[in-house]
Amino acid sequence: MSTPLNIGMIGYGFMGRAHSNAYRQVSQFYKLEHRPVLKACCARNAEKIKAFADNWGYESYETDWRKLIDRKDIDVIDIGSPNNTHREIVLAAAERGKMILCEKPLAMNAAEAEEMCKAVEKAGVANMVWFNYRRVPAISLARQVVDEGRIGRPFHYRATYLQDWTIAEDVPQGGAALWRLDLAVAGSGVTGDLLAHSIDTAEWLNGPIRRVTAATETFVKERMHVETGKKQSVGIDDACMFLAVFANGSMGTFESTRYARGRKNYNTFELNGERGSVFFDLEDPHILQYFKHADPKTGAKIESHLTGWQRINVTNFEHPYMDKWWVPGCTIGYEHTFTNALADFLIGLQTGKPAQPDFRSGLRTQKVCDAVLASGKSGRWVDIE
Numbered sequence: 001m002s003t004p005l006n007i008g009m010i011g012y013g014f015m016g017r018a019h020s021n022a023y024r025q026v027s028q029f030y031k032l033e034h035r036p037v038l039k040a041c042c043a044r045n046a047e048k049i050k051a052f053a054d055n056w057g058y059e060s061y062e063t064d065w066r067k068l069i070d071r072k073d074i075d076v077i078d079i080g081s082p083n084n085t086h087r088e089i090v091l092a093a094a095e096r097g098k099m100i101l102c103e104k105p106l107a108m109n110a111a112e113a114e115e116m117c118k119a120v121e122k123a124g125v126a127n128m129v130w131f132n133y134r135r136v137p138a139i140s141l142a143r144q145v146v147d148e149g150r151i152g153r154p155f156h157y158r159a160t161y162l163q164d165w166t167i168a169e170d171v172p173q174g175g176a177a178l179w180r181l182d183l184a185v186a187g188s189g190v191t192g193d194l195l196a197h198s199i200d201t202a203e204w205l206n207g208p209i210r211r212v213t214a215a216t217e218t219f220v221k222e223r224m225h226v227e228t229g230k231k232q233s234v235g236i237d238d239a240c241m242f243l244a245v246f247a248n249g250s251m252g253t254f255e256s257t258r259y260a261r262g263r264k265n266y267n268t269f270e271l272n273g274e275r276g277s278v279f280f281d282l283e284d285p286h287i288l289q290y291f292k293h294a295d296p297k298t299g300a301k302i303e304s305h306l307t308g309w310q311r312i313n314v315t316n317f318e319h320p321y322m323d324k325w326w327v328p329g330c331t332i333g334y335e336h337t338f339t340n341a342l343a344d345f346l347i348g349l350q351t352g353k354p355a356q357p358d359f360r361s362g363l364r365t366q367k368v369c370d371a372v373l374a375s376g377k378s379g380r381w382v383d384i385e
């Protein structure tokens with residue numbers, strides 16, 4: 001018999017839907033001690049949150065997150081609301097002893113993230129940041145390839161995260177739909193929104209980043225603000241590129257923009273080492289490309305007439321997470337990365353080995369984001385502790 005785990009979901013938008021779907025699926029595909037129950041969801045607009053609750057099968061709804069947190073029948077607070085709400089909700093939820101799942105970026109900046117980290121650690125509550133891309137099976141396989149020593153000494157890490165939806169000058173900023181363009185709500189532009197993912201993946205695969213130097217750009221300097229109806233200056237970074245030096249001595253380049261015409265969610269990375277390389281592209285999500293130069297155990301070189309990039313279709317039972325889904329050759333989608341992440345969180349509860357990335361790991365990413373933004377302003381290299 002599984003134990004019910006009562007969920008309180010904040011936000012009914014993109015992530016509210018992705019997470020709700022995961023809560024509904026996870027117990028069917030994973031055998032777990034805890035069974036999520038869609039107890040309540042929350043957003044400020046009563047009509048919309050009621051419709052969301054009806055659609056996804058939540059037992060009840062609230063229009064004030066404080067009421068949700070005060071409820072004794074809620075075990076887990078899940079934060080799927082914009083970045084400027086995360087801190088206050090986390091501090092209040094930790095104080096009331098709730099487990100907390102928070103969307104990325106964990107906070108508006110590292111100072112906030114530090115406070116949130118201390119709050120959950122002091123309260124001793126389980127916590128996780130939804131860096132769901134770690135749970136793309138092909139990305140998890142990349143991590144396995146690294147752990148197996150198949151990359152060997154790493155030299156280069158290269159990441160891009162490109163989109164194209166803010167090119168038009170008449171796209172406004174702010175409001176319910178376009179809060180990502182409003183610095184006061186988002187905290188930053190592509191750095192916190194997109195590069196946070198790239199940084200989390202990079203540090204997971206290749207260890208900590210020690211130093212960065214960055215350049216940021218805001219291509220459209222003024223946009224109409226939805227709330228005031230007036231043109232206001234744009235404070236976010238529309239594009240960001242940075243160079244990084246990793247603690248292991250390898251070098252990294254990172255590029256992100258919402259002005260790459262034709263690129264919708266082009267999230268890629270490549271890691272090049274002495275013995276091999278891996279390459280991943282989210283627009284080709286089931287494939288991990290691997291180049292084998294030498295045997296990981298003996299170091300013996302592959303005969304050069306047989307070398308070449310392998311396109312591994314990551315759908316076998318032996319691949320990360322894939323034994324929980326379909327038969328080899330049948331793919332899974334974007335939404336399953338949230339289900340896999342949730343399963344890891346629940347496995348963490350039952351084994352006592354907390355799932356990663358927890359808030360402390362989210363704080364790391366936030367420190368790198370802060371360093372990138374500071375360097376973007378100063379034009380200097382910035383060290384990360």
Ligand SMILES: NC(=O)c1ccc[n+]([C@@H]2O[C@H](COP(=O)([O-])OP(=O)(O)OC[C@H]3O[C@@H](n4cnc5c(N)ncnc54)[C@H](O)[C@@H]3O)[C@@H](O)[C@H]2O)c1
Pocket residue numbers: 010011012013014015016042043044045065079080081082083085103104105130131132176177193
């Ligand atoms: N893991 C990922 O890949 C990923 C993808 C998209 C968004 N995100 C993150 O998820 C969070 C939400 O993004 P989204 O795309 O779902 O946004 P969204 O605009 O689609 O949805 C935000 C939701 O929050 C609600 N909300 C806003 N203020 C609120 C408040 N004070 N109290 C209660 N509810 C409130 C809104 O009503 C809405 O339902 C952000 O932190 C974002 O960075 C992560």
